Amino acid sequence: QVQLVQSGAEVKKPGASVKVSCKASGYTFSSYGISWVRQAPGQGLEWMGWISVYNGNTNYAQKLQGRVTMTTDTSTSTVYMELRSLRSDDTAVYYCARDHLGWFDPWGQGTLVTVSS
Amino acid sequence: QTVVTQEPSFSVSPGGTVTLTCGLTSGSVSTSYYPSWYQQTPGQAPRTLIYSTNTRSSGVPDRFSGSILGNKAALTITGAQADDESDYYCVLYMGSGIYVFGTGTKVTVL
Numbered sequence: 001q002v003q004l005v006q007s008g009a010e011v012k013k014p015g016a017s018v019k020v021s022c023k024a025s026g027y028t029f030s031s032y033g034i035s036w037v038r039q040a041p042g043q044g045l046e047w048m049g050w051i052s053v054y055n056g057n058t059n060y061a062q063k064l065q066g067r068v069t070m071t072t073d074t075s076t077s078t079v080y081m082e083l084r085s086l087r088s089d090d091t092a093v094y095y096c097a098r099d100h101l102g103w104f105d106p107w108g109q110g111t112l113v114t115v116s117s
Numbered sequence: 118q119t120v121v122t123q124e125p126s127f128s129v130s131p132g133g134t135v136t137l138t139c140g141l142t143s144g145s146v147s148t149s150y151y152p153s154w155y156q157q158t159p160g161q162a163p164r165t166l167i168y169s170t171n172t173r174s175s176g177v178p179d180r181f182s183g184s185i186l187g188n189k190a191a192l193t194i195t196g197a198q199a200d201d202e203s204d205y206y207c208v209l210y211m212g213s214g215i216y217v218f219g220t221g222t223k224v225t226v227l
Contacts, residue, residue, distance in 0.1 A: 033214060035214070035216065037163075037218070044204075044206065044218060044219075044220055044221040045155070045157075045163065045206050045218045045221070046218060047208070047215075047216040047217065047218055050214035050215070050216075052214070057214075058214075059213055059214040059215050062118075095162055095163070097163075099214065100168070101210070101214065102151035102153070102168065102169060102210045103151065103153040103165065103168035103169065103208070103210070104153070104155075104163075104165060104208070105165040105168070105174055106165070107162040107163055107164075107165075108162065109162055110162050
């Protein structure tokens with residue numbers, strides 16, 4: 001079955017970077033892009049950006065431009081999301097989701113990133 | 118900046134019907150935005166309910182339906198059940214892999 005499995009929880013200090021992975025299985029990896037979505041504690045869902053696995057094209061949310069980078073490794077069917085210069089308000093659960101260019105399905109299980117000194 | 122609005126909360130009786138909406142602060146929502154809807158319970162990843170305005174995702178009961186009502190996208194739950202108590206988010210697709218999430222609606226069944 002189609003599945004996205006994310007890496008485990010991370011604790012980082014302010015100013016550090018975090019890299020979260022999302023390993024896909026059950027489908028042709030290059031046929032779909034991946035979007036990343038995050039959710040701060042008690043808050044709503046926020047779209048962060050999209051990467052085309054086919055050609056590596058990306059689009060990032062304006063507020064994260066310059067701090068986020070999404071990459072792919074086709075040899076392992078894995079997508080990575082790196083967020084730099086972490087702040088306390090980056091504390092959130094980060095989700096990857098298979099992108100159908102219009103909607104998302106399925107979703108990864110989520111990765112909690114905690115930013116704390 | 119595009120802002121997508123949803124009602125903050127709704128309460129529905131078991132067996133009742135509730136319609137959630139998804140609008141734009143400026144402009145109308147049309148099928149061209151491919152509105153989709155997601156259900157989320159606390160501590161869980163979102164679950165895809167509806168995509169491309171009115172197509173139910175695999176395994177989603179037919180008590181969930183999507184539509185365009187006036188200038189907004191809408192999600193209707195007909196015959197609400199206790200386990201429909203969740204947060205619901207709409208998403209609009211802006212093209213080129215760019216999306217905007219709605220603010221979310223908390224649905225209580227009581």
